Amino acid sequence: MAKLYFYYASMNAGKSTVLLQASFNYRERGMRTMVWTAAVDDRYRPGTITSRIGLEAEAHVFAAETDLRGAIETEHAAAPLHCVLVDEAQFLSGAQVGQLADICDELDIPVLAYGLRTDFLGQLFDGSRRLLAIADVLNEIKAVCGCGRKATMNLRCDHHGHVARAGAQTVIGGNDRYVAVCRRHFTMAMRNGRLPDFRRAA
Template sequence: MAQLYFEYGAMGSGKSIEILKVTHNYELQGREVLLMTPLVDDRYGVGKVTSRIGLSRTAQVIDPKEDLFATISAKQNPNLAAVLIDEAQFLTAAQVDQLAYVVDRLKLPVMTFGLKQDAFNQLFEGSKRLLEVADKLEEMKTICSFCGKKATTQLRIVNGKPQYSGQQVLIGGDSTYMPTCRYHWYHPIIEKIRTEE
């Protein structure tokens, strides 16, 4: 039975490597997947799903105004086994609803991967809607950069200092964000803040 999945976790929890693994496993069985990623995520180039360990795949780009139900309907064929979406936090609420329609009407499983909240501990629009409507939720875990406990969020670093306000979306890697537990999000150990990639 097709379902809408949302796998979420702090930065560095392995979301991109997981989506690449799932893609590989489907293809190993001779089944086709539609791998997609939002236009806004250009950290490794537009239309790229790239893990921190260096694995990468080209993906179809999702425009912020795109109707995902229409796009996926047009690509549907008997060999299409699943739709996989990286950086799902950047989807609009309407696009998440369109993915639910894909599951319910086209009977295709849709697996989404992304952050739950931003660097200010506020839900992203796409993540909020996924938490509301997804059939299956799974947290991917990583550890706090400061203490080794479970990381629940990410701390944004700008010019070597923690940032607690600003624009919600700031694309960046390991020099811009550090996974943290709640305590160390509020109380980072300044001398341990990374300042280089």
């Protein structure tokens, strides 16, 4: 039976790179994939997954109202799909995660979802919460804090090193807005309101 996979990580762990490599591996063997990304992520060209190391690929775009099951079923009926891959999976709704599980269970197509586990306040995204609850396989993609420990948290900051401690859950950005840190330095930064000096705080 096909499985629902959730690959989660902090910012800048290479999630999109891993997704693009997985899709390439299927396609290299003559298998069809369907790749999705979130409409809300407009850092690059719409409908494109772009990794920080320069890899990119065209993708279907999902929004809150997107019927993923219907779209995937239509694509599969036109020509069999061998895998569905979803980038920015934290932006899925709980219902959409359920649709992806149905794709695995009823169409026997594996689904690989890649996304953040928590936001800049250390709270779960809705899509991530549901994926953590029902995915068949959970895999953590490792990132590194400035101190050398494993980065598991995301800090939102400005160019002066001030850390956001309130605000909207979703503010799109990359290295210019977010820093991946370990839990120790996340706690320190939230307490002090500033990015840690890793040279002294490690």
